[in-house]
Amino acid sequence: MxxxxxxxxxxxxxxxxxxxxxxxxxxxxxxxxxxxxxxxxxxxxxxxxxxxxxxxxxxxxxxxxxxxxxxxxxxxxxxxxxxxxxxxxxxxxxxxxxxxxxxxxxxxxxxxxxxxxxxxxxxxxxxxxxxxxxxxxxxxxxxxxxxxxxxxxxxLRAEDLIDGDKGWKAISDYAEDKLLEQATVRAQGEDLSPEEQQAQVRNLAKMIDEGTAPDAANFAQFQPVMDASGRISALRFVFAPYQVGPYSDGTQTVDVPAAALLPYVAADYRELFAQP
Known part of the structure; x- marks a missing residue:
């Protein structure tokens, strides 16, 4: 900016x-x-x-x-x-x-x-x-x-919400895939050759991989997506500039649906989420 x-x-x-x-x-x-x-x-x-x-x-x-x-x-x-x-x-x-x-x-x-x-x-x-x-x-x-x-x-803190390393690995994999998809879409929207698009996504892949490593600290910023009944239908994880991309890409987000989260949500917080 x-x-x-x-x-x-x-x-x-x-x-x-x-x-x-x-x-x-x-x-x-x-x-x-x-x-x-x-x-x-x-x-x-x-x-x-x-x-x-x-x-x-x-x-x-x-x-x-x-x-x-x-x-x-x-x-x-x-x-x-x-x-x-x-x-x-x-x-x-x-x-x-x-x-x-x-x-x-x-x-x-x-x-x-x-x-x-x-x-x-x-x-x-x-x-x-x-x-x-x-x-x-x-x-x-x-x-x-x-x-x-x-x-x-x-x-509600990320380290309390998800129970165990297995949960963070699942969230990490989901977020990494979605961010790579978003990076590919952005590259396709630019005036670049197919080879340049692929190179741009490859360059971003390392930042995305590091910024979404399965650690609660990488997912500390999140907000609930609420359904009509007041339950959490998804969590929107928020990644500040530089975490998973350059400053020019701005703040990026990934919505992880409740169905994907529930197997790993700590028992004390499951009642907050929409049930499948």
């Missing part, structure tokens, strides 16, 4: 943050919800969290962070979101501090938008997407997913 595009992205997030001041008057975009079971109320014994959008603009740096108001119902989740944002902000300010009396050729930028993906009585999901620019050709991508279980008041 060039600096013009980077700046435009930051501006867009800042505009979203400014708009957050008027969210109470504006209709909210719908998110997945369980028709029979409404979203869980505020966590027992806890007051709603104070999720305030952040806008800071100085000659040296620009920061724009926006939160979904609905996440404030879940103080534990809200804490996870703010901790992630504060860490990203601290890293940016550390880089600014290291400039000393020097001035950057362009302001350092942190653009981060959290969005509600699902809000049901059993599963709540939030995405975090943005970038942190501290010099160079483009910013460092920020990609994270948070899956909150209101009834248990805890995050």
């Amino acid at each position: 060039n600096r013009f595009a980077q700046g435009s992205y930051a501006a867009a997030v800042l505009l979203l943050a400014l708009a957050g001041c008027k969210r109470e008057d504006a209709p909210q975009a719908p998110v997945a919800a369980t028709p029979e079971a409404p979203a869980a109320p505020v966590e027992q014994g806890a007051a709603p969290a104070d999720l305030r959008d952040v806008i800071e603009n100085t000659p040296s740096y620009v920061i724009g962070i926006s939160y979904p108001p609905a996440a404030a119902k879940y103080p534990g989740l809200a804490q996870e979101l703010t901790q992630y944002a504060e860490h990203a902000k601290a890293e940016l300010l550390k880089a600014v501090g290291e400039l000393g009396n020097d001035k950057p050729t362009a302001p350092y930028e942190l653009s981060l938008a959290f969005d509600m993906l699902a809000d049901t009585s059993k599963v709540v999901a939030v995405s975090a997407d943005g970038s942190s620019y501290t010099g160079g050709a483009h910013g460092q991508p920020l990609v994270a997913r948070f899956v909150w279980l209101p009834e248990r008041q805890k995050l």
Whole structure:
């Protein structure tokens, strides 16, 4: 992404943050919800969290962070979101501090938008997407997913979800095949000879193989795909730029259906998934 595009992205997030001041008057975009079971109320014994959008603009740096108001119902989740944002902000300010009396050729930028993906009585999901620019050709991508279980008041983490190495091997094989298919389709859409297309896919194959190795850390970012009854019909694994392809390929995803996951899902979490 060039600096013009980077700046435009930051501006867009800042505009979203400014708009957050008027969210109470504006209709909210719908998110997945369980028709029979409404979203869980505020966590027992806890007051709603104070999720305030952040806008800071100085000659040296620009920061724009926006939160979904609905996440404030879940103080534990809200804490996870703010901790992630504060860490990203601290890293940016550390880089600014290291400039000393020097001035950057362009302001350092942190653009981060959290969005509600699902809000049901059993599963709540939030995405975090943005970038942190501290010099160079483009910013460092920020990609994270948070899956909150209101009834248990805890995050659902990849290492807890899948039971054993066999499960990660199955997910790894599935994701690698789908990403190679996607890479082939992209190559076919470019103005390349068949030989050049094959060479491009071969070059990507190594990155895909390494980025989808059967390790929970490679699949730490995921979001649920919810069905009409509020069950998880698939998990969408999210791969940040550089993990399974070059920066220009952007964030990539693979949906693994519940039927393929269930044999390997830990017993404590199977009831969250749609049954075959």
